[in-house]
Amino acid sequence: MNALVEVVLPGEVEPEGLQVRHGGAVPSPGPGQVVIRMEATGVSFAEQQMRRGRYYDQPPYPFVPGYDLVGTVLTPGDLAGTRVAALTKVGGWASHVVVDAADVVPVPDGIDAAEAETLVVNGVTAWQMLHRKARVRAGQTVLVHGANGGVGSVLVQLARAAGIEVIGTASARHHEHLRALGVVPVDYRTEDIPARVRELAPEGVAAVFDHVGGPGIVDSWRLLAPGGTLVSYGTASTRDDTGSKQWPVLKLLGRVWLWNALPNRRRAYFYNVWAGRALSRSRFRDRLRADLTQVFTALQRGDVTARIAGRFPLDHAAEALRLAESGTVAGKVVLHP
Template sequence: MQAWRVHRNGEPSEVMRLEETDRPTPGDGQVTVEVLAANINFPDALLCRGQYQVRPPLPFTPGVEICGRTEDGRRVLATPALPDGGFAQYVVADEAALLPAPEALDDAEAAALHIGYQTGWFGLHRRAHLKAGETLLVHAAAGGVGSAAVQLGKAAGATVIGVVGGPEKARTAAALGCDLVIDRRTEDIVAAVKQFTGGRGADVVYDPVGGDAYAKSVKCIAFEGRVVVVGFASGVIPTPALNHALVKNYSVLGLHWGLYNTKDPQAVRDCHAELTRLAAEGVIKPLISERVAMEQAAAAVQRVADGTSTGRIVVLPSGAAR
């Protein structure tokens, strides 16, 4: 079968190579899954660079979530077992962790549902307890993780402020339903949030960026606000000033969604049922900006690594991209 393999760490476009390799062999409790679509996540870039918290042995195949078909014909969502990731024709995955692909979504949309929307749902509801009528500030609102949080925030009845970088991403965030869009390149985030909220600030901040985004967030957080730390796409891990959190009465909440797979797998299944319902009602729908063929995967992962993409880029089998 064909699979993209990484033999040394570095930039995705430089270290990913499309090769012929054997199909991975399922172990106990695992099944073989044919890949119908593989979503690109920022962790795929970090895996290539050797900067992710999980470092699979070299060589490995990136690709942490797919929509696929089992040998008995089920259409499923899966997180492939590394080092044999999803940028391949076949993967193996734990049978117990397979989830039914929502009928309301096509293969590419389904492949982009699991990690991003689960992260958003757990971050906004399980960790931050977002309420209807509150103001939610989402950084990187036009990206894959951010766009999911925007849709989930609107579904929860929140007023959503989206922060983006550049006019194209601003248009994307507006189309997603953001009540206010702030272009961080040309506007003052803190001033804009305070003006929009009448000086109160944002009740919940969803931050997959870190660095300066976090620093600006705590300057415009509301009384008893909650900052959900999702990741550090900026490459800068902030150092929170706890005295500032004390003086302003806000909470900093960490979210490592992957832990729920081992700590509380039933919560993951319950969340999937809720996301499936929302997808069926048309309330959420993954924003797919590009559907690329297998041969274009390395360049696509590089675009995600560089932060130039909007929404999700999904890798489809050769001949299926459109």
């Protein structure tokens, strides 16, 4: 493929409003950069929010979405021919992508590009929330909301591999799979989640991982045991809201600040994978490399199984986005050239 193919988000449109552009020139790298020939990129919740104009700090329209990717470095040099993963935030839905060389992480041999792609932002998010923020120990119990989702499905597997007991919310159709992973499922549609979690963990849980936000975040806080940690990492409940896209996040940050100011033995965090990058880019890169390497190692060991909800050619991005938004799939929808 010698010409650029990219998917452009022109504004607040339905998935079918995405524009596919063919025939552009392959971008040239600047100093310290490499060109990656994309082999797999994914559809995350971020793109779902971006097309609605609801992502907290998305760029102005039009732009190429795509939060992460896996591909082969084309640029001459030490990395030439190496399969790598990269976090991009935007720009990944293209056949060729330019990134800083220092931001790429080699993908171990033997890992399929699509499988690796499902674990880039999802895997780093899950690993860092579990091991860097909550620091949960073997034998403790955690609650994972959306245990069948892109991040949740990785998180529950990493937790079980670390000897952690997991309660996971999901719709009933995903319960059999969760039980097979050793997760105790709770149906968020039909069950009283706080009451059921209290039955399973009368003293509270060591950590709650909450991507939903909204009023339910208060229940997540109240379910913590003394010394427990709430890690909030999204506001999915406000996906279809109108009005300010900043307000749900600012409101959540306000709650976190207030809870942490109270004289109690519990902590709350609002997690974002980019946190700290502006203050210490080198530290951000070091952590990304170390943590993503741990996730890839877990995949190689069989501790984590990549869940691919669907595979679509890049020029079928609208169909892929529609499927990802349907709420009917488990794992991540992947795009390929």
